[in-house]
Amino acid sequence: MKCVLCGKESSLIAESLKVCLDCIRENFQKALPFIKKAHYKARDDFNLPRKPPQNSGGIACRICINECRIPLGEVGYCGLRRNEGGKLVGPNKNKGNLDWYYDNLPTNCVADWVCPAGSSAGYPTHSYSSGPEYGYKNLAVFFHGCSFNCLFCQNWHWRDELIKKSYTTPLELARAVDARTACICYFGGDPTPQASYALEASRLALEKNRGRILRICWETNGAMSFSYLKKMAEMSLKSGGCIKFDLKARSEELNIALCGVSNKKTLENFARLTLWGEKRPDPPFLVANTLLIHGYVDKKEVSSIAHFIASLNPNIPYSLLAFYPQFYMHNLPTTS
Known part of the structure; x- marks a missing residue:
């Protein structure tokens, strides 16, 4: 696999990321578009939101670092909670997935x-x-x-x-x-x-x-x-x-x-x-x-x-x- 940024060839470059460790460390801003593309595909393949939703009118979930604000009809980054009719639906204190x-x-x-x-x-x-x-x-x-x-x-x-x-x-x-x-x-x-x-x-x-x-x-x-x-x-x-x-x-x-x-x-x-x-x-x-x-x-x-x-x-x-x-x-x- 060849790094798309520096051209280095190595079997230790992930096909999904397409960028090597050195470029992540030394040229992160240029590597970031390829990183995002890899994660977007991994999310799309399982119908999960690409990024933690941050809709100003969404319902706030403050359990983790993502602090999602989930808009009507959509799910949070973890894929567990959905905003249905203005209420969060999914696992809670009384039921687990x-x-x-x-x-x-x-x-x-x-x-x-x-x-x-x-x-x-x-x-x-x-x-x-x-x-x-x-x-x-x-x-x-x-x-x-x-x-x-x-x-x-x-x-x-x-x-x-x-x-x-x-x-x-x-x-x-x-x-x-x-x-x-x-x-x-x-x-x-x-x-x-x-x-x-x-x-x-x-x-x-x-x-x-x-x-x-x-x-x-x-x-x-x-x-x-x-x-x-x-x-x-x-x-x-x-x-x-x-x-x-x-x-x-x-x-x-x-x-x-x-x-x-x-x-x-x-x-x-x-x-x-x-x-x-x-x-x-x-x-x-x-x-x-x-x-x-x-x-x-x-x-x-x-x-x-x-x-x-x-x-x-x-x-x-x-x-x-x-x-x-x-x-x-x-x-x-x-x-x-």
């Missing part, structure tokens, strides 16, 4: 190596075992919808599930927690667009299981409003769970290129949570990870992310994840 399943512990959680489910962390207050919690399970809750538009999305199929004929109530999800369920993990997509539902389901589950260990965890891009961040953090802190931030890039320009959205809110929220994490160092409350996308997330980018984390608290666990070609970055090689 999701799938759930049980995952035996220890599992492939990005925090497995430091969390109570896969290590000795938090025992005995927040863990059933002084080692991995064999014999227990995680209630994995996969939310459809997302506030980002990652061209490399590993779970892009949620886009086919945005229109649901039936929803799951918070009580139905809470009842799925049985005696061998040690934790609930919300992921997706991203849990942020349906945070009010997740918080209510968690409240019911914790109430139903009062007096025993039940951790509440989140895997997220971290771009939620502070009001929701605070509630999510409080629930994880008290229950022994963690918040796992997917730090996709340190550079705002690269984050926009890869995900279509700024990472300012993500980094701001991560910094805020480091202070909360000091309240409960064991088990770790805040965890970070980065996907190693060949050609785009390189040594320089990882180093920048690591320095950012260390500047806040050098004890925050940070893991690097292997990339598998998916979605609109399917021509790139796997992490080797």
Whole structure:
């Protein structure tokens, strides 16, 4: 593949973006039209709005960084909420657009190596075992919808599930927690667009299981409003769970290129949570990870992310994840 700006040829240039990492870093304004074109196609293919709607007469949604103002008859950037007759219709506190399943512990959680489910962390207050919690399970809750538009999305199929004929109530999800369920993990997509539902389901589950260990965890891009961040953090802190931030890039320009959205809110929220994490160092409350996308997330980018984390608290666990070609970055090689 040849970069349309500098002419460099490399197998590490995404066919969808058509621009190389150097041009994104050094010539962003010229790269931006190609970046926008790639994201517009990814949105158009699934009938999603190209940009977060900002109609002056639209209904405001303030859950995430996008702060959509949704006009009549249209949907928000996450694809979940529609303005019908002047009212927002879609998932809310009382109904969720999701799938759930049980995952035996220890599992492939990005925090497995430091969390109570896969290590000795938090025992005995927040863990059933002084080692991995064999014999227990995680209630994995996969939310459809997302506030980002990652061209490399590993779970892009949620886009086919945005229109649901039936929803799951918070009580139905809470009842799925049985005696061998040690934790609930919300992921997706991203849990942020349906945070009010997740918080209510968690409240019911914790109430139903009062007096025993039940951790509440989140895997997220971290771009939620502070009001929701605070509630999510409080629930994880008290229950022994963690918040796992997917730090996709340190550079705002690269984050926009890869995900279509700024990472300012993500980094701001991560910094805020480091202070909360000091309240409960064991088990770790805040965890970070980065996907190693060949050609785009390189040594320089990882180093920048690591320095950012260390500047806040050098004890925050940070893991690097292997990339598998998916979605609109399917021509790139796997992490080797």
